[in-house]
Amino acid sequence: MKNRIALLIMLFGLFSMVQAADPQREWRRVYDLRGQWRFFIGDNPAWAKPDFDDSEWFKIFAPSNWENEGYPGYDGYAWYRKTFEVKSAEHLYVHLGTIDDVDQVYINGKRIGYTGLFPPDYSxxxxxxxxxxxxxxxxxxxxxxxxxxxxxxxxxxxxxxxxNLGIYEKLNEPELIKSLEGLWKFATGDNPNCAKYNYDDSRWNELFVPLSWEAQDYNYNGYAWYRLHFKLSSDYKNERLVLLLGKIDDLDETYLNGKMIGKTGIIKNNPLDIRIEGDEWQKVRAYDIDEKDIYFDRDNVLAVRVYDGLVQGGIYEGPIGIITKNEYLKWREKYQDRPFDFFKIFQFLK
Incomplete structure (x- = not known):
């Protein structure tokens, strides 16, 4: 029995090391952002612009709290600025570690993300x-x-x-046959006609997908719709296909050419009747596409109904696109999180 307990401890330790190692294999740093940054206390939206002259700003080391870098006791607003270079623009993410307390991040003047809430609704x-x-x-x-x-x-x-501050390439992106990342039509509110193939969305605004709608100046909770027109080559007519919509905050119903092909959670017409379990926003959306529901070599319309209950909303993280079923299963098996089954080990210990 003692030997079996020792084996269990060894297996648990090995599993923990494997889990810890996975993130390291997922990323490759292409530019190191650790080091000296331009820094200034105060708050001014002009400081996000790429052509702003920050030559008179102080220099500060990051990562480090600003109290240890010459600003002891300071609480309030401040800005950091830095330049970087990349050779490719595909599959790149910025890693900024932990920031105390709230942040908004801009690349070349475009806001790409935020965490927490600024006053007066501070979180x-x-x-x-x-x-x-x-x-x-x-x-x-x-x-x-x-x-x-x-x-x-x-x-x-x-x-x-x-x-570990830096610009990183994500190494586990799936092999899509059709990327759907980019500008989509977007409108707040709720209208069931938005799901229809021939619905006129010409007057809608455009939003980048994947990116939360708050990061694109929609400070909004509630219903919204996304729509996208795309074509797919008949080269894939005999393939089983899967639509990947990444992660959506919070709930969605997804329609292809007017037919619902998948949903996560249940969106009801009365928001008071909607129940969010709590983890829907973390689930990667992967919906099978029936060959009868997609058109080849002509226009398709993808419509996504979203309900956001709190804070961040919308299609906020990829991958976004169409993939063959075989490639999807390989990707899911290799990279998607899977629970570790201790049950069989405990059975072994009996």
């Missing part, structure tokens, strides 16, 4: 590891890029306090 995000997708259209591969970070600290230590 801290001090213990959240910041990882933000950088939309390809935000980046320049032929010259320097600018990153600007707006920070608010309510108490104790403040700033970019710890973490």
């Amino acid at each position: 801290t995000g001090y213990n959240v590891d910041r990882i933000y997708k950088i939309p390809a259209f935000c980046l320049r591969t032929d010259r320097k890029n600018f990153i600007a970070i707006r920070v608010y600290d309510a108490e104790f230590e403040g700033g970019l306090v710890r973490g």
Whole structure:
């Protein structure tokens, strides 16, 4: 029995090491952001712009709390700015570690993400590891890029306090046959006709997908619709296909050419009747596409009804696109989180 308990402890330790190692295999750093940043206390939206002259700003080391870098006792707003270069704009994310307390992040003047809420509706995000997708259209591969970070600290230590800061390439992206990342039509509110193939969305605004709608200046909770027109080559007519919509906050119903092909959670017409279990926003949406529901070599319409109950909303994280069923199963098996089954081990110990 003692030998079996020792084996269980060894297996648990091995599992823990494997789990800890997985994130390291998922990312490749392409630019190191650790080191000296331009820094200034106060708050001004012009400081997000790439052409702003920050040459008179102070220099500060990050990651480190700003109290240890010459600003002891300071609570309030401050901005960080830095330049970086990349050779490719695909599959890139910025890792900023933990920021105390609230942040908004801009790449070349475009806001790409935030964590926490600024006053007057203050909510801290001090213990959240910041990882933000950088939309390809935000980046320049032929010259320097600018990153600007707006920070608010309510108490104790403040700033970019710890973490492996950098621009990282995500290595586990699936092999899509059709990427659907980019600008989609978007409208707040709820209208069941938005699901129809011939619905006129020409007057709708455009939003980048994947990216939360709050990061694109929609400070909104409730119903909204996304729509996208796309074509798919008949080369894939004999393939089993899957639609990947990444992660959506909170609930969704997804329609292809007017037919619902999948949903996560239950969206009811009365928001008071909607129940959010709590983890829907973390689930990767993968919906099978029936061959009768998709058109080849002509226009398709994808419509996504979303309900957001609190804070961040919308299609906020990829992958976004169409993949063959075989490739999807390989990707899911290799990269998707799977629970570790201790039951069989405990059976072994009996």
